[in-house]
Amino acid sequence: xxxxxxxKLDDVLSGLMQVGQIKACGIVSKEGLLINSRTPPDVDARxxxxxxxxxxxxxxxxxxxMNTGSVNEISVKxxxxxxxxxxxxxxxxxxxxxxxxxQLGLILFEMESRASQVDNILKEM
Numbered sequence: 001x002x003x004x005x006x007x008k009l010d011d012v013l014s015g016l017m018q019v020g021q022i023k024a025c026g027i028v029s030k031e032g033l034l035i036n037s038r039t040p041p042d043v044d045a046r047x048x049x050x051x052x053x054x055x056x057x058x059x060x061x062x063x064x065x066m067n068t069g070s071v072n073e074i075s076v077k078x079x080x081x082x083x084x085x086x087x088x089x090x091x092x093x094x095x096x097x098x099x100x101x102x103q104l105g106l107i108l109f110e111m112e113s114r115a116s117q118v119d120n121i122l123k124e125m
Contacts, residue, residue: 008121009036012114016094019110021102023081027118028052028093035092035122043097052085052095073108086111089119 003011009027016025017038026037026045032053037045059071076083081098084107088094094115098107 005121005124006036009118012117012121013038016096016110016114019107021099022096022107023099024048024097026052026095027088028095030056030091030093048095048097052083052093055083056085056087056093073111075104084108084111086115088115089122092118092122094118 013025013027013036016022024037024039024043024045026039026049027035028049029035030053032050034045034049037049039045039048055074055076056071059074063069063071071087074083074085079100081100082102082104084096084098084104086094086108094111096107096111098104
């Protein structure tokens with residue numbers, strides 16, 4: 001029996017969490033709607049989704065104004081970790097919230113391959 005889209009997206013997020021050093025991750029529509037997430041109880045996934053969409057929209061607007069091409073990744077370093085956003089195709093954003101001392105190179109590498117998986121899953125009929 002083949003898996004549903006939700007199950008496939010669950011698998012992508014579970015795999016991303018196994019990289020380690022990631023406190024939360026999610027798949028958000030460009031409009032800010034939560035598609036799927038793995039978040040701790042103290043994080044409101046819907047608010048996180050809306051904020052990630054806003055950050056991506058602002059970055060894309062700035063990039064367009066400055067003629068620098070499309071946005072490949074965004075990282076926001078905070079006191080308690082780093083918020084990382086990567087486009088997952090035309091319609092979605094893959095997000096993660098990392099630990100303070102996380103190895104961002106490894107996390108970005110993993111997120112890039114998983115973002116293309118998300119794009120492929122969302123394109124399926």
